[in-house]
Amino acid sequence: MIYLDLFLTFLEIGAVSFGGGYGMISLIRELTVSKGWLTQSELLNFIAVSESTPGPIAINMATFIGSHKGGVLGAFLATLGVVLPAFIIILIIVIFLKNFIKYPAVQGIMAGISPCVIGLILATAIIMFLSVGINISVLGDTFKPNLTALIILAAVILTAFIYKKATDKKISPVLLILISAVLGGVLYSV
Amino acid sequence: MSKAKTVVKLFLSMLKIGAFTFGGGYAMISLLQDEFVIRKKWLSEKEFLDLVVIAESTPGPIAINSSTYIGYKAAGVLGAIVGTLGMCIPSFTIIYVISLFFDKFLSLTFVANAFKGIQVCVIYLIFSAGLKMFKSIKKNLFSILILAVTVVCMIVLSIFAVKFSTIYYIIISGFAGLVFYLITKRKAEESK
Numbered sequence: 001m002i003y004l005d006l007f008l009t010f011l012e013i014g015a016v017s018f019g020g021g022y023g024m025i026s027l028i029r030e031l032t033v034s035k036g037w038l039t040q041s042e043l044l045n046f047i048a049v050s051e052s053t054p055g056p057i058a059i060n061m062a063t064f065i066g067s068h069k070g071g072v073l074g075a076f077l078a079t080l081g082v083v084l085p086a087f088i089i090i091l092i093i094v095i096f097l098k099n100f101i102k103y104p105a106v107q108g109i110m111a112g113i114s115p116c117v118i119g120l121i122l123a124t125a126i127i128m129f130l131s132v133g134i135n136i137s138v139l140g141d142t143f144k145p146n147l148t149a150l151i152i153l154a155a156v157i158l159t160a161f162i163y164k165k166a167t168d169k170k171i172s173p174v175l176l177i178l179i180s181a182v183l184g185g186v187l188y189s190v
Numbered sequence: 191m192s193k194a195k196t197v198v199k200l201f202l203s204m205l206k207i208g209a210f211t212f213g214g215g216y217a218m219i220s221l222l223q224d225e226f227v228i229r230k231k232w233l234s235e236k237e238f239l240d241l242v243v244i245a246e247s248t249p250g251p252i253a254i255n256s257s258t259y260i261g262y263k264a265a266g267v268l269g270a271i272v273g274t275l276g277m278c279i280p281s282f283t284i285i286y287v288i289s290l291f292f293d294k295f296l297s298l299t300f301v302a303n304a305f306k307g308i309q310v311c312v313i314y315l316i317f318s319a320g321l322k323m324f325k326s327i328k329k330n331l332f333s334i335l336i337l338a339v340t341v342v343c344m345i346v347l348s349i350f351a352v353k354f355s356t357i358y359y360i361i362i363s364g365f366a367g368l369v370f371y372l373i374t375k376r377k378a379e380e381s382k
Contacts, residue, residue, distance in 0.1 A: 018248075064288075075289070101244055115340070177312075
């Protein structure tokens, strides 16, 4: 049943992913794309909308995917699933484990998990790039550069770089998304 | 201040932060600090710093970890529930409404093409989020090794279409972190 499946999938995502919304992307990709709930393009669209609207990215993505697969009830259950583990774990910590962060073992475990989560995020981005940019998902795929995508990527990187140099501030992701939307709209339409 | 009043104020503050913060949980941290430590004084500076460490060391969305923690400190379990609800309601509503129109919107050719461009940008955003987190962690041989092994394994296994869940990477590296901690502790004790 899709409702139970949505709830349990997002419960799992909420229970084991560290590093906030972006830290969840590798697991969300693994669980939703493999189940055929989403294509990679749909997932990227949802991430873009989640990033361009206010609120926690994890909640936005759970609501979006839940609604896509199971309407309002699906959205509710996916969101509940992703929230519940964090809610329960934090309550247990504030009520019973006041010294949680002082346990050296916790710090030891996190010293392993933090770089791993960063690795997962970077690898996910690279895997997505290989498939979108040069059409390679698995061994045996023919190398076929997608020129338009590569041009847009170069433009995005250049814009972010110049903005940083000129203003000494990081460019807002929403602005980058808007720029790439215009580029995509124009370049893919001609 | 009566508890009922605190709960209502908590709910409204979380609703406001949930509705107006772009950029997810990490972007929210400074707003939460401003609202609850500086203005409302429901948490001390130290409690808030503990919160940031706890939120990063526990699974789940950072925003939910934070709103549950702050809600509990302000008004107990009821506060935790109300605070978390307040944080989720704006996101849920906005995204649900968008999801109703999204497929129709995407059926316009220009919009579909615009989203093809956006998809490329999102890959960059994911990568740059990873790089930003990398800058903030302690860099030593152990952390670089874990990161490099994770990246290489994940890409190679994906190319060879071997299924190996993300969850295993997290469990293995957490375990490696624990072992590494125990070894360094032991060495430190021996050299005393």
